[in-house]
Amino acid sequence: MSAFSEYRDVIKEGELVLVWISRDNIKPIKVDSNETFNTRYGSFPHKLMIGKPYGSQIAIRTKGSNKFAFIHVLQPTPELWTLSLPHRTQIVYTPDSSYIMERLNCSPRTKAIEAGTGSGSFSHAFARTVGHLYSYEFHKPRYEEALAEFEEHGLIHHDKNVTITHRDVCANGFSIRSSDVTSHKFNEGEGSVTIGANAVFLDLPAPWDAIPHLDSVISKNEKVGLCCFSPCIEQVDRTIEALNKHGWDDLQMVEIQGRQYESRRQMVRTMDDAIERLRDVKRRKNEGLERRKRMCDNILNDQPQEEINDEKRPTTEKTKFNPFGKGSRIKEGDTAYKWKQVTKIEPEIKSHTSYLTFAFKVVNKTRDEDQVKSELDSL
Ligand code: SAM
Numbered sequence: 552m553s554a555f556s557e558y559r560d561v562i563k564e565g566e567l568v569l570v571w572i573s574r575d576n577i578k579p580i581k582v583d584s585n586e587t588f589n590t591r592y593g594s595f596p597h598k599l600m601i602g603k604p605y606g607s608q609i610a611i612r613t614k615g616s617n618k619f620a621f622i623h624v625l626q627p628t629p630e631l632w633t634l635s636l637p638h639r640t641q642i643v644y645t646p647d648s649s650y651i652m653e654r655l656n657c658s659p660r661t662k663a664i665e666a667g668t669g670s671g672s673f674s675h676a677f678a679r680t681v682g683h684l685y686s687y688e689f690h691k692p693r694y695e696e697a698l699a700e701f702e703e704h705g706l707i708h709h710d711k712n713v714t715i716t717h718r719d720v721c722a723n724g725f726s727i728r729s730s731d732v733t734s735h736k737f738n739e740g741e742g743s744v745t746i747g748a749n750a751v752f753l754d755l756p757a758p759w760d761a762i763p764h765l766d767s768v769i770s771k772n773e774k775v776g777l778c779c780f781s782p783c784i785e786q787v788d789r790t791i792e793a794l795n796k797h798g799w800d801d802l803q804m805v806e807i808q809g810r811q812y813e814s815r816r817q818m819v820r821t822m823d824d825a826i827e828r829l830r831d832v833k834r835r836k837n838e839g840l841e842r843r844k845r846m847c848d849n850i851l852n853d854q855p856q857e858e859i860n861d862e863k864r865p866t867t868e869k870t871k872f873n874p875f876g877k878g879s880r881i882k883e884g885d886t887a888y889k890w891k892q893v894t895k896i897e898p899e900i901k902s903h904t905s906y907l908t909f910a911f912k913v914v915n916k917t918r919d920e921d922q923v924k925s926e927l928d929s930l
């Protein structure tokens with residue numbers, strides 16, 4: 552069963568779930584009623600999760616205190632997997648992968664090629680959207696780990712839309728034959744796989760060595776989109792040279808600069824609140840000045856200093872919530888107060904990940920009326 556593609560209501564024994572501890576701390580676990588999930592805030596027996604709807608908050612009382620620790624248990628999605636997966640390599644993050652899939656026009660009609668597989672971050676996003684993904688990895692342990700992970704996540708046997716192949720695509724291209732180390736199960740008499748890819752994504756140190764091998768595996772009858780993901784501008788230069796040489800058109804280089812927008816509610820502060828706050832500040836300032844003056848007078852007149860004890864220390868009233876200062880904590884959205892929806896933007900733009908070089912190719916430019924008709928009929 553694929554945790555990534557089917558809708559799930561209730562958390563069950565044996566399922567892969569993602570535990571949200573905080574925004575930068577999401578952990579994948581397999582639900583096992585004999586296990587406990589440990590965090591520095593407390594231990595959560597998996598039993599507490601079973602039978603609860605996905606998205607539930609699980610709370611426990613922390614040891615030796617009356618406070619609660621809590622986690623949320625979520626169904627995996629490619630976006631959350633990207634934030635929680637075990638890193639075997641640098642990975643492609645959602646701001647890049649979502650933009651790339653949109654530019655390559657990915658849909659269930661897409662047959663995509665991806666090299667290399669790496670940590671499988673982009674593979675999960677592709678697998679959810681495209682009709683079929685052919686992924687290639689030349690590092691044997693990484694290939695095996697990705698294969699095991701894709702099998703466990705149901706991408707190979709359940710959804711059956713991912714094929715992973717152990718291959719150096721720069722040296723040996725993309726064709727998949729029955730003698731290859733691949734997840735593809737060959738039928739009797741089937742010697743090779745007909746790929747016909749209409750989308751290509753290359754996240755390789757030397758994409759220019761892979762580009763010449765693409766012609767034999769891309770679709771001949773439709774526009775094929777390609778994206779190379781390279782961190783250095785020198786790589787972009789060499790890639791563009793290879794793309795021009797091998798007949799790719801409409802070249803464009805893009806850089807994604809991601810910035811998180813956080814939507815939240817802010818309490819509406821009125822003019823009366825502001826005036827009240829200014830009066831409060833002024834009153835406390837005057838109290839402090841008077842006290843200081845008394846201290847100086849006492850020193851000059853050789854008088855004993857005022858005893859400072861908490862009763863004499865000027866106090867700040869904490870009885871009422873003060874929207875401009877400290878006070879009792881108000882839960883965001885408390886209906887007793889007025890709120891407006893605001894956006895908080897991260898001050899920093901996420902640093903450079905890679906340059907995205909896009910190119911397109913149409914191999915056969917003649918119009919086959921029969922094919923157009925059958926394509927339109929199949930819509
Ligand atoms: N896009 C992947 C992700 O989102 O998780 C990360 C890819 S990682 C940066 C690059 C991968 O390409 C590495 O795992 C590396 O072993 C593989 N690789 C490099 N050269 C290759 C080649 N010639 N053929 C196949 N794989 C290659």
